[in-house]
Amino acid sequence: MIYVCNVSGIKKWDNPEQIKNILEDLEKYKNQIVGLELCHNSIGENCAKALGKKIKNIKNLRQVDLSDCFVSRGAEELPKCLKHILEAIVDKSIKKLNISDNALGPTASPGYDFFFKKNKTLEELYLDNCGMGPIGTPALMKILKENKDMQLKLLHFSRNKIEDVGCNSISELLKDKESLINIKISDNEIHKKGLELFLKTIKDNKNISHIDIHNNTLGSEFKIFPEIISSLTNIISLELSDLTIENKETIKKLFEELPKLNKLRKFSFEYNISDLDYDNEKEKKAYISELFERLLKVPNIKEIHLENNEIPKDLYAKYLSQFKNKKLLLLSCFSEEEALNDEDDENIDMTDLNKN
Numbered sequence: 001m002i003y004v005c006n007v008s009g010i011k012k013w014d015n016p017e018q019i020k021n022i023l024e025d026l027e028k029y030k031n032q033i034v035g036l037e038l039c040h041n042s043i044g045e046n047c048a049k050a051l052g053k054k055i056k057n058i059k060n061l062r063q064v065d066l067s068d069c070f071v072s073r074g075a076e077e078l079p080k081c082l083k084h085i086l087e088a089i090v091d092k093s094i095k096k097l098n099i100s101d102n103a104l105g106p107t108a109s110p111g112y113d114f115f116f117k118k119n120k121t122l123e124e125l126y127l128d129n130c131g132m133g134p135i136g137t138p139a140l141m142k143i144l145k146e147n148k149d150m151q152l153k154l155l156h157f158s159r160n161k162i163e164d165v166g167c168n169s170i171s172e173l174l175k176d177k178e179s180l181i182n183i184k185i186s187d188n189e190i191h192k193k194g195l196e197l198f199l200k201t202i203k204d205n206k207n208i209s210h211i212d213i214h215n216n217t218l219g220s221e222f223k224i225f226p227e228i229i230s231s232l233t234n235i236i237s238l239e240l241s242d243l244t245i246e247n248k249e250t251i252k253k254l255f256e257e258l259p260k261l262n263k264l265r266k267f268s269f270e271y272n273i274s275d276l277d278y279d280n281e282k283e284k285k286a287y288i289s290e291l292f293e294r295l296l297k298v299p300n301i302k303e304i305h306l307e308n309n310e311i312p313k314d315l316y317a318k319y320l321s322q323f324k325n326k327k328l329l330l331l332s333c334f335s336e337e338e339a340l341n342d343e344d345d346e347n348i349d350m351t352d353l354n355k356n
Helices: 016-028 045-055 077-089 106-111 113-118 133-146 163-176 192-203 225-230 248-260 281-296 313-325 343-347
Strands: 002-004 035-037 063-065 096-098 124-126 154-156 182-184 210-212 237-239 266-268 303-305 329-331
Touching: 016 045, 045 077, 077 106, 077 113, 106 113, 106 133, 113 133, 133 163, 163 192, 192 225, 225 248, 248 281, 281 313, 313 329
Parallel strands: 002 035, 035 063, 063 096, 096 124, 124 154, 154 182, 182 210, 210 237, 237 266, 266 303, 303 329
Antiparallel strands: none
């Protein structure tokens, strides 16, 4: 049973009386509850303390969602609120924890450090948009690395402005945690040096199945990028959109390597083609056609995202039918003013991306 904690008409919880029904339910269903969703509320310290006492009695708890949970709580109150709840679950067999969309950062570390030092069972950690930055990120990665019992499989860490320093600390964690197979570090203001170390690190991890590094800056000079990607033999989902590659030869070589990825089911490459320079329209069409031909040869691909790449409308229409014949989902990749009716895409029966 997944219990969703909501109070009709009340989002800001300051007094335990406001959440009396929730507290009663947590006691009543303590033997049935396996998951808690406390997200999209503003939990004050008194309520967090009351919740912690009830949550501590839920013996079969396996997953907790605390995303967007402490809106409007100040730098002093937030760590205390978070600590009351995490103290209640630190010794439980928690597999999945989501603390995304909270203003944590390094200043809130007293509210969460102890959990990551002590918990032994966590497999999925979602910490998107928490303001961890280049200071909080290395501190947390060090704790995760030192906890040898925790076999983390998934780490989602996007929109944290971690920069190269923070990315380097995640690379160090990857070297030590071979259990990690799903990594998301998109929208983090990471540049060439940070991404270069990260990509070289994942090259040595043959278990990686999901990578999302979109909206960072790889740059045009990183020539070994295609070689690294082609080594990811177990990759299922590859999100490489908006990396400011701006090098036609590097992109071409990358697409040449894609057919070697036998398990790849989802591929995203938005924005990267639109900024390339061509001598004329004929050259542009020939180049893009070659990329499409390579995509058609990826053996088990099911979903392709090429939005915002300014693909000529007639070229897109030509290849859309070929992709549909192979039951592939090709997301619109022409400019907005060249909108093409491709409603049939929505009716394609998609295969579960997590299946090998």
